[in-house]
Amino acid sequence: MNNIPEIFGSLVFDDKAMKARLKEETYNTLIRTIHDGKTLDTDIKNEVAQAMKDWAIEKGATHYTHWFQPLTGVTAEKHDSFITPDGNGSIIMDFSGKELIKGEPDASSFPSGGLRATFEARGYTAWDPTSYAFIKDDTLCIPTAFCSYGGESLDKKTPLLRSMEVINKQALRILRLFGNTDATRVITTVGPEQEYFLIDKQMYEKREDLKFCDRTLFGAPAPKGQEKDDHYFGTIKPRVMAFMKELDKELWKLGVLAKTEHNEAAPAQHELAPIFTQTNIATDHNQLIMELMKKIADKHGLKCLLHEKPFAGVNGSGKHNNWSLSTNTGENLLNPGNTPEKNAQFLLLLSAVIKAVDKYQDLLRVTVSSAGNDLRLGGNEAPPAIISMFLGDELSEIIDSIINDTSYDRKDADKMKIGAKVLPTFFKDTTDRNRTSPLAFTGNKFEFRMLGSSFSISDPNIVLNTTVAEVLDEFATRLENAEDFKAERKALIKETLTNHSRIIFDGNNYSDEWVIEAEKRGLLNLKTTVDALPTIIEKKNIELFTKYKIFTEKELYSRYEIMLDEYSKTVELEALTMLEMAKKDIIPAIIRYSGDLSSIALDKKSLSKKISTLVEEKCVENLSAISEMLYNTCEKLDTAVKNAKSSDCSRTEAELCKDIIIPLMNILRQYADEAELIVSKEYWPFPTYGDLLFSI
Ligand code: ADP
Ligand code: MG
Numbered sequence: 001m002n003n004i005p006e007i008f009g010s011l012v013f014d015d016k017a018m019k020a021r022l023k024e025e026t027y028n029t030l031i032r033t034i035h036d037g038k039t040l041d042t043d044i045k046n047e048v049a050q051a052m053k054d055w056a057i058e059k060g061a062t063h064y065t066h067w068f069q070p071l072t073g074v075t076a077e078k079h080d081s082f083i084t085p086d087g088n089g090s091i092i093m094d095f096s097g098k099e100l101i102k103g104e105p106d107a108s109s110f111p112s113g114g115l116r117a118t119f120e121a122r123g124y125t126a127w128d129p130t131s132y133a134f135i136k137d138d139t140l141c142i143p144t145a146f147c148s149y150g151g152e153s154l155d156k157k158t159p160l161l162r163s164m165e166v167i168n169k170q171a172l173r174i175l176r177l178f179g180n181t182d183a184t185r186v187i188t189t190v191g192p193e194q195e196y197f198l199i200d201k202q203m204y205e206k207r208e209d210l211k212f213c214d215r216t217l218f219g220a221p222a223p224k225g226q227e228k229d230d231h232y233f234g235t236i237k238p239r240v241m242a243f244m245k246e247l248d249k250e251l252w253k254l255g256v257l258a259k260t261e262h263n264e265a266a267p268a269q270h271e272l273a274p275i276f277t278q279t280n281i282a283t284d285h286n287q288l289i290m291e292l293m294k295k296i297a298d299k300h301g302l303k304c305l306l307h308e309k310p311f312a313g314v315n316g317s318g319k320h321n322n323w324s325l326s327t328n329t330g331e332n333l334l335n336p337g338n339t340p341e342k343n344a345q346f347l348l349l350l351s352a353v354i355k356a357v358d359k360y361q362d363l364l365r366v367t368v369s370s371a372g373n374d375l376r377l378g379g380n381e382a383p384p385a386i387i388s389m390f391l392g393d394e395l396s397e398i399i400d401s402i403i404n405d406t407s408y409d410r411k412d413a414d415k416m417k418i419g420a421k422v423l424p425t426f427f428k429d430t431t432d433r434n435r436t437s438p439l440a441f442t443g444n445k446f447e448f449r450m451l452g453s454s455f456s457i458s459d460p461n462i463v464l465n466t467t468v469a470e471v472l473d474e475f476a477t478r479l480e481n482a483e484d485f486k487a488e489r490k491a492l493i494k495e496t497l498t499n500h501s502r503i504i505f506d507g508n509n510y511s512d513e514w515v516i517e518a519e520k521r522g523l524l525n526l527k528t529t530v531d532a533l534p535t536i537i538e539k540k541n542i543e544l545f546t547k548y549k550i551f552t553e554k555e556l557y558s559r560y561e562i563m564l565d566e567y568s569k570t571v572e573l574e575a576l577t578m579l580e581m582a583k584k585d586i587i588p589a590i591i592r593y594s595g596d597l598s599s600i601a602l603d604k605k606s607l608s609k610k611i612s613t614l615v616e617e618k619c620v621e622n623l624s625a626i627s628e629m630l631y632n633t634c635e636k637l638d639t640a641v642k643n644a645k646s647s648d649c650s651r652t653e654a655e656l657c658k659d660i661i662i663p664l665m666n667i668l669r670q671y672a673d674e675a676e677l678i679v680s681k682e683y684w685p686f687p688t689y690g691d692l693l694f695s696i
Helices: 015-021 024-036 042-058 097-101 158-177 201-205 208-213 238-253 279-299 344-359 361-366 393-404 458-480 485-503 512-521 529-537 539-547 553-607 614-645 650-676 689-693
Strands: 063-067 079-081 083-085 091-093 123-127 134-136 139-148 186-200 258-263 269-274 302-305 318-327 439-441 446-452
Touching (some): 015 024, 042 139, 097 123, 158 186, 158 344, 186 279, 186 458, 201 689, 238 258, 238 269, 238 279, 279 458, 361 446, 361 539, 446 458, 458 539, 529 553, 553 650, 614 650
Parallel strands (some): 063 139
Antiparallel strands (some): 063 079, 123 139, 186 318, 258 269, 318 446, 439 446
16 A cells, blocks of 8 residues: 555545635634634534535535434434435435534433433534544544533533633643743643454354453353463464554544554454544544444454453453643643753643642543443553552652752663664663553653543543643642742642652552552542442532533533443343353253263163263263352342342442342353363353454
8 A cells, every 4th residue: 555645534524625625714714713722603604514515425425424422432423315305306415504513313312311301302413623524434424512402411522622621721821821922722632542352253243242242251261361472562463464454544544543553462452553633533533443443343254342351361451541731833741851850841730730630530530430441450451440640760759859859860861772783772761661550651641541442532531631720720820829930830849749749659550569558648449430430429529520611510410320320231231141141052051961971971881880981970960060050140140130120229220230240240150161161162152262362
């Protein structure tokens, strides 16, 4: 493929397409909204709609859709064709400005957490001009925000855009204090690294757990796992390579900056990293990446699993949210420069992030909570449920010197010595990597590593943006009123670092000692989703979000309800799927195998009393005991699911899922996996871990 620059963005109505097709004045109006965040003048809607439609039809589109991100975490679209009767029995291809800026999908099938009364089932979608329209499946997709009839947001995009506005405003105040008059806008940037599994489609089709729940609910470990570490960055298999190539190409057409594709630590696990971009665009793009991964895998006879923990005992999948702040003049505000100890603006911003993370640990924890991610966080493969920050040796020493009023001695920059003269020397990244940290400073950005692979990246970024904005607001107010800016600034940095350094931890986050140490420091350890979710409606958090108009109190309660409900529904579906598989496949397979073994034993005995039937008898004995336990556990699980479902309080239902259903599911699985190791392969009703993980 040598025409990449040509195909890149070819399916996007981007700056280039707009410039070519709109009147200069219209183009400038739009650009002011896109780049400077100015309110859109809707007079231009008809012209933009017309140009968009002509462009889309030239590219083969026949339909258009308002593309939005409801609270399900995936994207939604409702397709309408461009055809309109012309009044003379024929049709014309039409698309009006009104259709561009506003849609009215029926909101009743999307979660609203009680925000939408039945008599107002209508919802509205509103054009988001800051994210370019694009063509997917011959459909012009118009990125939109989604809200209820009463104006409450029902999506993941609206609050994200609000949070970007808030941090822009507060960060600019700080820049002005430092004499920066050039920058007119501060944006947050994100590069989300996406992990996923690829398995053979035929194997996938044979397992109900994968089909219904995107993860295996049963399965004894394969003899070979990831212990040999031979998969990470290993050679990519031809079938996977073909998939990755097509994925890259399709993403490039959509203007997604897909950059790196490689194998991950677990067998059958891979990663895609895009080049970072503005947060709202990165969020849209990450949704497109996940959607295309699934679609293109299918075309290649593969299935892409985005679940956080598809296989027990094998590393799960996460998403790393690399987050930074930058000006519209291109300056990365989290770049410490060569002498961070003298870079007061950087130190102030760094202290702000430290304070925000410490103060709102609970909210960050909430944004990475789900039944799927509960299986991964704290499992010695992903950060624990305790939020802490890693800054690296250099910054940690600088911070210590500020807190203790000691002088900081800069060591000579650490040049990498590889030993061979012909190799170029380069500077070692002084932040060095601590892979166990939930939130690591990596040179010029923060990498938030707790997200689950299937998540929308919207929520974590809403929280990062809003909480940092609040601290910047407080800093700016104090500094704007200071008589001596420099002295006040110095005092503020010292005070903030002193009060919040408990959140900084450079050691091993996987160790048991850290759990004890974190408790001593007073850090939160919200172990599961059910423990974490209620913090979203705590007073301090409601105050934060309502103060900056990110969420109303009503919206927060509705999101809390939706997340609880989502959790319970996931666990209940998994339990029901397990029951079905155990009762209809596993127990019958055990019975059949035991029956055949018994007849063989009888036949053998009838031949001669001297022939031993020890093996058959032992197997039948073991299996009989196991199937009885399986059966009993099924009964208990069945009752537990019915109990949970009949609860009329969503919190109680979620607690029942966590405390009763999940432990029973674990017991059921343990018996079934034991049986799998005894039953002959030809009797076992579905592909094993070995088949699933090593078949491509
Ligand atoms: P790694 O060594 O972990 O691969 P990279 O520097 O390649 O680190 O970055 C990983 C991800 O972080 C990429 O998606 C990259 O685009 C993103 N990233 C880099 N710089 C920034 C930034 N300033 N803001 C947001 N994301 C960034
Ligand atoms: Mg990373």
